[in-house]
Amino acid sequence: MAQHALVTGSSHGLGAHLAARLAADGWKVTGLGRRPASETPGTPGVDHLQADLSRPETLERITDRLGEAPDLIVHNAVSYPPRPAHELSLAELEDVFRVNALVPYRLTLDLLAATPDTRFTSIVVINSESMFHADRDSGAYAASKAALRVLTGSLADACRSRNTAVATLLLGPLADPDKVAQLQRVAARRGVDEAEITRVFLRKSNPDLVIEELIDFDACYRSVQYLAGLGRAANGMLCRLDGGSAGSLI
Known part of the structure; x- marks a missing residue:
């Protein structure tokens, strides 16, 4: 029986590539994205669920719509602010943090709660080196990515005694x-x-x-494969595919 993978932010770009590659490698893939199915690549083997993660009510329905709990979760969903950070309203700031940090955290907790501990779950959280380079215009986005990194670390700590691994793939310019x-x-x-x-x-x-x-998309996929293949040893791991852009001492 094929293992089940969930990829968030799979409507286009890197997420669509990761979902397609997983499907090609024999995974049963559920892709989660904001766009309707008609605006996605329509990749064979990828079941698309439309969901706007910026809306608070969306999270409550995702686990029910998924059915079986996934063996692999790849959090790739991302929201870019529509304007520079100092021009954003509170609601717009909340949307960015919800998609980029809060929903991946809360959704992971919900999915793990529905998964028997006898079943191994690998979680790979895609993050960005942008958190190390915040400026006047990118502060909100960078802060949301920093929040994601802290929450991912807390998830890994919570999974110490579980049959689960939570790892971060830190990416540079794609x-x-x-x-x-x-x-x-x-x-x-x-x-x-x-x-x-x-x-x-x-x-x-x-x-x-x-x-x-x-950095090409296929290098990102091979990194996801690597982390997922490490099993429990990957819990808490940070894999940098950023070309050194996060700084030499990190």
Whole structure:
């Protein structure tokens, strides 16, 4: 019988890629995303559930809609503030924190409560090195990611005596399609190589980075595979796939 994986934030981008790769590798995958099924890739083997995690009432229905408890949970859902942090209303701040930190925490607790302790559960929480580089405009997003990191640590501590592992995959700048397309347009406009434009972009945006290319989605998937494959030894683990952008002493 195929194992069951839940991937949040699976409507597009990295989440869609992780869900598709898991399905291709034989997992029974449930993808959770804000977009309706008609706006998702429609990947074979991925059962899409539409859910807006910024709405408080959504959380109450997710566990019932899932049916069986998953063997693997990948928290990838993310919300980006619509405006700079100092311009956000309290409601907008709450939405960002709810999606980026509070729902992954609360949903994990609910799913674990419904899972027999004889069944191993692997939880991989996708986080961002942005928490180390907060500025005037990115403070709300960075703070939500810092909150996610603290809550993930508390989940790992709570799972010390459970048949569960809670690990963090910390990512640097990703090669998402929109970012790649933007860099390609800049390279074409300036008549230079795309790789050189990417190097310049990364050096300016991430001074501590020691790689000169964006991190591809497949590297992220292999990292998720690695963490899930470690079993209980992965509990509390932090795996950095950030090219050193979080700083040399971290």
